[in-house]
Amino acid sequence: MKQLLFTEFQNNTTGKTYDWAGKAILIAEDTDCSFLYLKTILRHTNAEILWAASGQEAINMVREHKNIDIVLMDINMPGINGFDATMAIHSIKEDLPVIAQTAYVYDNEVELCYASGCIDYIAKPIDKQMLLEKIGNFLGAGVSSKGLYIP
Numbered sequence: 430m431k432q433l434l435f436t437e438f439q440n441n442t443t444g445k446t447y448d449w450a451g452k453a454i455l456i457a458e459d460t461d462c463s464f465l466y467l468k469t470i471l472r473h474t475n476a477e478i479l480w481a482a483s484g485q486e487a488i489n490m491v492r493e494h495k496n497i498d499i500v501l502m503d504i505n506m507p508g509i510n511g512f513d514a515t516m517a518i519h520s521i522k523e524d525l526p527v528i529a530q531t532a533y534v535y536d537n538e539v540e541l542c543y544a545s546g547c548i549d550y551i552a553k554p555i556d557k558q559m560l561l562e563k564i565g566n567f568l569g570a571g572v573s574s575k576g577l578y579i580p
Contacts, residue, residue, distance in 0.1 A: 454476045455480075455487060455490055498525075499568060530552075
């Protein structure tokens with residue numbers, strides 16, 4: 430686990446960096462290693478990272494933390510699943526973007542993600558650059574290593 434925590438992900442082929450200072454990202458994920466992987470990907474973005482280990486906890490956190498800007502929602506969680514948690518979250522904060530993350534991409538699961546209110550989804554194993562680009566669609570695009578805005 431220590432090795433994962435200190436992985437730097439050196440192969441940044443896009444030349445983008447992301448600065449989401451002042452933004453809060455809620456990661457709804459029931460497994461420690463998946464949460465730590467996502468946190469490692471996001472650690473250089475300057476975003477505040479919050480963790481909910483269950484669907485109910487994600488709902489409670491959205492209710493308590495009004496500053497959450499986006500949610501990464503694991504679909505397969507014990508208790509309240511990601512579909513139901515997303516619908517409950519939208520009853521609290523209707524316009525909050527939720528990106529589904531799932532290892533089980535069945536034929537109808539993508540449709541269920543959208544039907545529950547998710548604005549996008551990403552399949553596990555999660556690709557670092559794809560995740561950053563998807564979040565960037567809602568929190569702001571990256572900046573090139575030369576300081577130029579990249580749409």
